[in-house]
Amino acid sequence: MSSVPAFKRLPRAVREQQMLDAAVKVFSRRGFHAASMDEIAEDAGISKPMVYAYLGTKEELFVACLHREGTRMMQAIAGAAAPDLPADERLWRGLRAFFGFVGAHRDGWAVLYRQARGEQPFAGELATMRARLVEVVAGMLDHALRAEGREIAAVDLEVVAYALVGATESLADWLADHPEADPEKTATRMMNVAWLGAAQLLHGVVWRPAAD
Amino acid sequence: MSSVPAFKRLPRAVREQQMLDAAVKVFSRRGFHAASMDEIAEDAGISKPMVYAYLGTKEELFVACLHREGTRMMQAIAGAAAPDLPADERLWRGLRAFFGFVGAHRDGWAVLYRQARGEQPFAGELATMRARLVEVVAGMLDHALRAEGREIAAVDLEVVAYALVGATESLADWLADHPEADPEKTATRMMNVAWLGAAQLLHGVVWRPAAD
DNA sequence: GCGTAACCCTACGCACGAGTAGGTATGCTC
DNA sequence: GAGCATACCTACTCGTGCGTAGGGTTACGC
The missing domain is CATH 1.10.357.10 (Tetracycline Repressor, domain 2)
Known part of the structure; x- marks a missing residue:
């Protein structure tokens, strides 16, 4: 029953970039503290545990943004x-x-x-x-x-x-x-x-x- | 039994300055979000509700610091x-x-x-x-x-x-x-x-x- | 000395958000 | 087509910290 596959199961490298895009966006408009991991995850079209699995803690995520x-x-x-x-x-x-x-x-x-x-x-x-x-x-x-x-x-x-x-x-x-x-x-x-x-x-x- | 009065019951104007002093100090070393109202109150030698009574919310307090x-x-x-x-x-x-x-x-x-x-x-x-x-x-x-x-x-x-x-x-x-x-x-x-x-x-x- | 208004406290309620446990589905290899 | 790794999810726990309810005590006017 895989009638609507399209936007799912992407390779890690791609998802990481999407997450970083979302993170940059959210951190930018909310600020580090006011930004929530939930919002970032939602904006990246993914669930929170994925963010933690790939990019680690909130701080690590922010550092990754800065780095990129x-x-x-x-x-x-x-x-x-x-x-x-x-x-x-x-x-x-x-x-x-x-x-x-x-x-x-x-x-x-x-x-x-x-x-x-x-x-x-x-x-x-x-x-x-x-x-x-x-x-x-x-x-x-x-x-x-x-x-x-x-x-x-x-x-x-x-x-x-x-x-x-x-x-x-x-x-x-x-x-x-x-x-x-x-x-x-x-x-x-x-x-x-x-x-x-x-x-x-x-x-x-x-x-x-x-x-x- | 008022044998140790010294550091109590000060007029509002004085307390407000003490609070602002403490707030500047704590905000400076912790940053706005990491700073807690409890720590500010403690540092000012007063309890938290007093801070709220005199200077209002955390944001208002920060603005007051900036202003002064x-x-x-x-x-x-x-x-x-x-x-x-x-x-x-x-x-x-x-x-x-x-x-x-x-x-x-x-x-x-x-x-x-x-x-x-x-x-x-x-x-x-x-x-x-x-x-x-x-x-x-x-x-x-x-x-x-x-x-x-x-x-x-x-x-x-x-x-x-x-x-x-x-x-x-x-x-x-x-x-x-x-x-x-x-x-x-x-x-x-x-x-x-x-x-x-x-x-x-x-x-x-x-x-x-x-x-x- | 008695009311009243300021000053000050010890608790708590409550929401929010970081991070996780535990489980499901899909593709890939042989 | 069995096995395995990778991608992905829902649904929690739990700490932290803002803001407040409700009550005590000291000064000061009369």
Whole structure:
């Protein structure tokens, strides 16, 4: 009596992706705690024990979401910013790829990402990703600096890179909240804030507080 | 038999502050959801029904925390950045006040703030505060621009301001995570990132993507 | 000294949601 | 077509934590 087979008995790999899709969706719109495993299961068109069997606990599930989305984003960026280009061009392409990605996954990534910043269990996971980005940006700055024959203390470089990454994340939030906004244009604006300032630094222009 | 009166029967205003102190502390270290009203009450040296009687639901309590801390911060900034100063000086004093505040409330404010970004119910509350900041910064930029005889579309101005505020928030996070870091120095670094770039924009220097 | 209003408590009800026990059906291999 | 693994389900347990009912005690006005 297998008259209506169609939507059943799929291989594990497929179901896992469906579950992750559903999880990203639900976590995004509800937040980690407010999201229930029941809703995720229902949204994935499957029953709860299956989710536990394949992806484990709620926390593990969330981490899996972060991992998948994070990896996709990193790949998008890495694929765009070839390491043999000049610093400004790399920065530009990286930013464009980043905002393009966020624009294409507005409710997915950006909200998931915002969640992770707050909850202790995931802050570490996220910090790792951010650290990789900061390292890349700091490396770019350092490289450009050496080309100019200058040097800056590593800490300063890291903090500047951190600020740039932070500004970028904020604009990503902004982009996620403004569906009408254009990712490309946002990238251009970020480039203006970031690169014009950074270029000054690279040329040895420094702002100092007045002695008061 | 009132031999040990000391720590009992305090007036409402005092108890409310104690409760808020406790709530900020617990929300900060546990996060909104993981924090329990029982723990907050215990930490405030009072019983749970009192908290409900004075400050209302858990959500209302959290909002009250946000409000108190946010107001304090805004006052700290407003008190430092007099509106009749030149833009760069205002920016500098504002930043110094901001990082000073965060430095003095590392585990209080910064963590509370991070929480609020993620949870939908509070995102709005926080957005309002951020919007006020963005408005101030954008106003400063606009003012400085007009003094130079230039103009920029309001949207662009807002986005730039948003990016600057975002970068500042990120450095605040960084500061909160690095207890050894100096707020003053952090403010200087932020000033370098922000002002050097902004000053370029003010002078009409603009970065544009190459036609490819 | 007596009422009344504030302050404060010890319990509990109750819903919600994470995680599981235990069982059924379907395809695949030989 | 028997055996086995994999996909899948319904229906529970059980802890946790929000919010409250209902009652006690200290101050303060008169």
